[in-house]
Structure formats: C-alpha cells, structure tokens
Amino acid sequence: MWHQQEIHLPELARGFHLITDEVVHALPCLSECSVGMLHLQLMHTSASLTLNENTDPDVRHDLDTFMRRLVPDGLDYFRHTLEGPDDMPAHVVASFLGTQLTLAVRDGRIALGTWQGIWLGEHRDQGGSRRILTTLNGCEALDL
Numbered sequence: 001m002w003h004q005q006e007i008h009l010p011e012l013a014r015g016f017h018l019i020t021d022e023v024v025h026a027l028p029c030l031s032e033c034s035v036g037m038l039h040l041q042l043m044h045t046s047a048s049l050t051l052n053e054n055t056d057p058d059v060r061h062d063l064d065t066f067m068r069r070l071v072p073d074g075l076d077y078f079r080h081t082l083e084g085p086d087d088m089p090a091h092v093v094a095s096f097l098g099t100q101l102t103l104a105v106r107d108g109r110i111a112l113g114t115w116q117g118i119w120l121g122e123h124r125d126q127g128g129s130r131r132i133l134t135t136l137n138g139c140e141a142l143d144l
Helices: 020-026 028-032 057-070 086-097
Strands: 002-009 015-018 033-040 048-054 099-107 116-122 130-139
Touching: 002 015, 002 020, 015 057, 020 116, 020 130, 033 048, 033 086, 048 086, 048 099, 057 086, 086 116, 116 130
Parallel strands: none
Antiparallel strands: 002 130, 015 116, 033 099, 033 130, 048 116
16 A cells, blocks of 8 residues: 655644644544555755654653754854744754654554654744645555
8 A cells, every 4th residue: 555645734833743643633544554654754944853752741842942052043153044043043953853754554553652752843933834745655464
C-alpha cells in the first residue's frame, strides 16, 4: 500500500505543539497497515518537526525557551532580515531540529514509545498555516 496526502494545520503560536492526534486523525488508512513506514515532511523552512515528550507541556516550554536563547531574534550579524527579526533565527532552529520524521507503523498505529509524541515547532511569531506531506508505505500483513 502507498498513500500520500497533505495535512493542513492552522496558524499556531510560536512554540512547540503536540500534533500527534492531528496526524493520526488525518490518516484513517493507518488502521489498514499492519507494518510500514510513515514519512512526514513539513513543507516550510521556518518551522520544524521533532519527536519528544507527549505528556508534560513544560518540556515543550523548556525546549522553546532553550532555542530562543540559543538563537535569539534580531542578531546583528544575520543578513537575511527582510522578513523580520524572527525569520533567520527560525530557519536556523528548523535546520537544527529538521523538517522530516520517518516513523514505524505497527498493527495499524504509529509505533511510538509510551511518552513520545509528534511536535510541530513554530519558530515565527506569525508563521501562518503549515502543511505536512505524509507518505505511508506498508502492507496489511506480513507473509512470513
């Protein structure tokens, strides 16, 4: 089985957002896949995807605080400044964390650890809506 579609997320505030449920709800075909791989590609350069803590929102807060201190807005040596003081820092953080995830699918579900969730990192004050291209490849059952 191959399945590809885009997920559209509304504009989110700057910070990290747990989006696991949005991804799962957008892909009902996951339930048909016994074993496979789900690839998520964020179609933007100033936001990121990462896998991390799915329960305590303080983890998302703390990572956002760390990244803002690591790459603060308005650094005077950035040349790419036409889109605002938060744009180039957003590109840097997106490059650090990445814009793609490849996740195993097992028994009709994304195979996540107990405390793992999919995060969207929004690194702009007004980043706008975001699109994720999803590609699912798998099969209904293994012939062993």
